[in-house]
Amino acid sequence: MNPYTYQLYSSVSQLPADWNALAVDNVFLSTSYLEVLEKSAPLNMTCHFIGLFENDALIGVALSQFLNVNELESFGDRDRCLKTSLRNFVFRNFGSHVLFIGNNMLTGQNACAFSKGCNIPKALKTLQSAAEALQADFKSKGKKVHILTFKDFDAHEISLFDPDDFKAFYQFSTQPNxxxxxxxxxxxxxxxxxxxxxxxxxxxxxxxxxxxxxxxxxxxxxxxxxxxxxxxxxxxxxxxxxxxxxxxxxxxxxxxxxxxxxxxxxxxxxxxxxxxxxxxxxxxxxxxxxxxxxxxxxxxxxxxxxxxxxxxxxxxxxxxxxxxxxxxxxxxxxxxxxxxxxPIKTYGFMKHENNILNRYMSKIFPYLEPEMIWQQRNPFQ
Incomplete structure (x- = not known):
């Protein structure tokens, strides 16, 4: 039995008064930063703020960002080759509406924060339920979410996700922070x-x-x-x-x-x-x-x-x-x-709304996240 519930907010003015008490260790979850997003987010981005509760007590805060990449003229002009063209085709046709639990404008775990003593696996399950509610809301407005993703968790944080709750998701690793x-x-x-x-x-x-x-x-x-x-x-x-x-x-x-x-x-x-x-x-x-x-x-x-x-x-x-x-x-x-x-390795979970495509996310993902070949340097040795 999950003891936690969630509440969705679209404006900083709606947030609980004690929101910043949970965001104290991460300025990117503070009401000040969320106000920056509310007033000057990218034009193809819609932000929501998520409160998690145990009864009436706030026990978690989180950020979601919905991106409609079809509103962009270009995904980037530097690389022009067949693989890039194929990636762009896949992205526009099968992944153009993406709902992030996290911050796609930053690198690192800026998705959520929880109170001490909180059952984090259950809180993450509640966060998944909130994301599903957002998907339904966007669908009702004619914007079907193609991909739901939880992004930029380190090795310890990703281990806190209950495998049973996220068994339908593909676990991935991106370029390092x-x-x-x-x-x-x-x-x-x-x-x-x-x-x-x-x-x-x-x-x-x-x-x-x-x-x-x-x-x-x-x-x-x-x-x-x-x-x-x-x-x-x-x-x-x-x-x-x-x-x-x-x-x-x-x-x-x-x-x-x-x-x-x-x-x-x-x-x-x-x-x-x-x-x-x-x-x-x-x-x-x-x-x-x-x-x-x-x-x-x-x-x-x-x-x-x-x-x-x-x-x-x-x-x-x-x-x-x-x-x-x-x-x-x-x-x-x-x-x-x-x-x-x-480099610090980061991980995430993603799920495609199409069950058939979701089964092949391990093959589709390399087109959504271009691989970067690079040589690590160490200037101190």
């Missing part, structure tokens, strides 16, 4: 540089020399608003040239984030002769520093090694502010490993 652990003995960026082997110290010096002439600025809300069009153009250039995309940010996303999060959301612009050539963003999340979206001018990126310099800047900030780790997420795996980030 790249996480940089900050050595507790490092007090300055120089300590990090000293820890690098000669090869990677030379890489650092070469990148920093290339960055001569670039001015880095910490940008406030008024600065972000003043450069909003340029910021979006720089972001969109990077996003559309990624190997795969299921959404594009709203143009007001960064300014909305800054207005709500203030000093917890960091925005740095990179300029040459007053012209903005790139930016990066970070979010303070307890003892973790989460890197977020960035953008750059491709010609400047090549000439100035801009992306690599951004990674070094984020590491320097994480050391200076004494964060324990920097979450670099799952893109550009090799270059992130070259600065010291290590």
């Amino acid at each position: 790249m996480v940089f652990s900050v050595n507790s003995n490092w007090k300055t960026e120089q300590d990090y540089i000293d820890a690098l082997t000669k090869k990677y110290r030379d890489q650092y010096k070469r990148a920093r020399k290339k960055a001569d002439g670039i001015e880095k600025r910490k940008m406030h809300l008024e600065d972000i608003l003043a450069h909003e069009t340029t910021i979006y153009d720089l972001y969109f250039h990077v996003a559309k040239n990624a190997p795969f995309n299921t959404f594009f940010l709203a143009k007001n996303h960064f300014s909305t984030f800054k207005s709500i999060f203030q000093d917890k959301f960091l925005f740095y612009g990179y300029f040459i002769n007053e012209k903005m050539i790139g930016f990066n963003t970070m979010i303070k999340n307890g003892k973790s520093l989460d890197t977020y979206f960035l953008g750059y001018d491709e010609s400047m990126q090549r000439e100035k090694m801009l992306y690599l310099n951004m990674l070094y800047d984020m590491i320097a900030y994480g050391i200076k502010k004494e964060f324990e780790e920097i979450i670099f997420s799952r893109t550009a795996l090799e270059i992130k490993s070259s600065v010291g980030a290590k």
